[in-house]
Amino acid sequence: MTTYVWGYLDEYAEEREDLLDAVDTVFRSGQLVWGPFLDSFEHDFARYHGAAHCVGVDNGTNAIVLALKALGIGPGDEVITVSNTAAPTVLAIDLVGAKPVFVDIDPETYLMDVTQVEAAITGRTRCLLPVHLYGQCVDMDPLLKLAADHDLVVLEDCAQSHGARYRGRIAGAMGDAGAFSFYPTKVLGAYGHAGATITSDAELDARMRRLRYYGMDEGRYYVMERGGQNSRLDQVHAEILRRKLTRLDAYIEARRAVAARYAEGLADTGLLLPRTVEHNEHSYYLYVVRHPERDRIIEAMKAYDVALNISYAWPVHTMTGFSDFGYGKGDLPHTEQAAEEIFSLPMFPSLKESRQAEIIDGLRKTMESL
Template identity: 55%
Template sequence: MPVNVWGYLKEYEAEREEILAAVTDVLGSGKLILGPHVAAFEAEFSAYCGVAQGVGCDNGTNAVMLALLACGLAPGDEVVTVSNTAVPTVSAIVSAGGVPRFVDIDPATYLMDTGRLETAITPRTRAVVAVHLFGQCVNMEAVREVADRHKLLVVEDCAQAHGATRNGQVAGSLSDAAAFSFYPTKILGTYGDGGMVLTGSDAVAAKLRRLRFYGMEKTYYALEHGYNARLDEVHAAILRGKLKHLPAYIARRQALAARYDAALADTSLTLPATAPGNSHAYYLYVARHPRRDAVLAGLRERGVHCNVSYPWPIHTMTGYAHLGYTEGDLPETERAAGEIFSLPLYPSLTEAEQDTAIAALRDTLAALGE
């Protein structure tokens, strides 16, 4: 049987009764949109992260967009972020009226090189979107120091960092507003799309609630321009149950990562590095090799299917050519894009499946003379 980079079926079977009970509860409640499960999940997830307010929305992309808008981003404002992220990060900035500006990455962690952050700031810069990539946090102390000095908003993109911590603080509690995705592959994922914005500001939270609901506080009357960006009651109910399992999900991911570390330490691969002060939640286990594509081909031949997050830096994509970047502008980002890949890792991956992936990887490297 092939070993895939991700799968949900074993997890679903293990949690099936709990999940179906949550769905049945919603369907029998008579309240399908913005009901008690959304309100409860907002309270429970924000409490888990140590933040005062949570506002559920329809996906992680809109979570970033709404966070920026609710914090006051205006058309034409520049937003500093990274290019080695999922397209939705940058798509959301543009949808909010912002102009993305990119900072290169640290080659060891693939996170924003905060030492370069200040070089990207101009008089038009209004915000920083710090992307907590692959399961660990950006150096938020450094981001906040620069942002506070320049009076910039800070938004965390936590789509890949549920439960990760930075010096004891949970991802999502380190900024003016934080955006989460609950897409199925995420550390905390539902069976469809979902998102949330966390904030410590009552005013920002109130604006978020209007923005996700057509700009309304009362039905049929818009106080401002808004969107249809609500978290569904069914997904909120499912996520409430899964939130109880989140510590166990993370512990299992960390255990699997430790097994990879031990089994692959003597190979030619560059293995994941955890930044000082971080607790890594291992959304992905990202390895690196200068002959990445040959390694992936060998793994496929041996029935192991990996992923590349992400093969094309956003600043090199035709969809964002108007931003004026060219290849060579972000050298560490570009080098990483040609060398990184993600090994199979998710809580219901068995040790036997992981051992198959490890053996296939070692055989592939041997065949390549590595």
């Protein structure tokens, strides 16, 4: 399967000299797996989030898997999350042997409807896993209170929310841990697979470090605990990400400018545009709009050489691979209705105003023709 990354070539052209220098610097050091580049990235990424620790791993899925394992989540446990997410969120829960329990979404933000969580808590519930989707944070204060009241841990899925904030607090630093993906499409993207988990709990940090390295303490080879795996973040991607981290705020500012132009240009078209909750600061990983004639709009926009994406067309609870979780069509009505109507417009920092104007013009004409 080929994945086209919007804006990738523009970003590479602009940052090529620095990126190639990062690769050359690591290669010349002769330290490709462990070493100072990984240490520096982990330090800088933790500091950016106001967290005490960061554990770099090989991808975002394993960032969640290792965090769940380190939090003690396993067979027989239940983890409350949403079905409107990328499948790896739920796959990670399944991989540690726990059971995902789904609640529906808010139909305006497409985020976890926190008001439904308490009713989903059972004697087996151990973890709440909010997904900060599309670049906006879940309503965390009531969720954190529920966790405290019921003695639950909170793991934030921040794969799509680099730099997003909730009431001034940054995504990933509000729960017990926050898991990140640096897949190339992300707001902070690597040039391949990469991930990380942040926490301010020293014991949790130590457990994740062992688990990413076969269950061994670094430097104490072959003294290991069960459940470990090989999930280390390599030095090349660590150094690339460390350098790109210095530009993360600029990426977000550019994305917000793109979002503002869409909001102005599409305000009266009949498209339901993204709603940013008043206390949130959106980082716009995706610009998700909604309309009942979604499929006709996507097809019509091909005439303007605009490819539109759907995130996500198939809620996880309706996928055949997860049918044994006991959910079916109709169980999460807001999630299922949104999946039939949402689609994403091109969103990346280097999207030129002239090209965006063409996209907006094409959408306006398409909407007028419906």
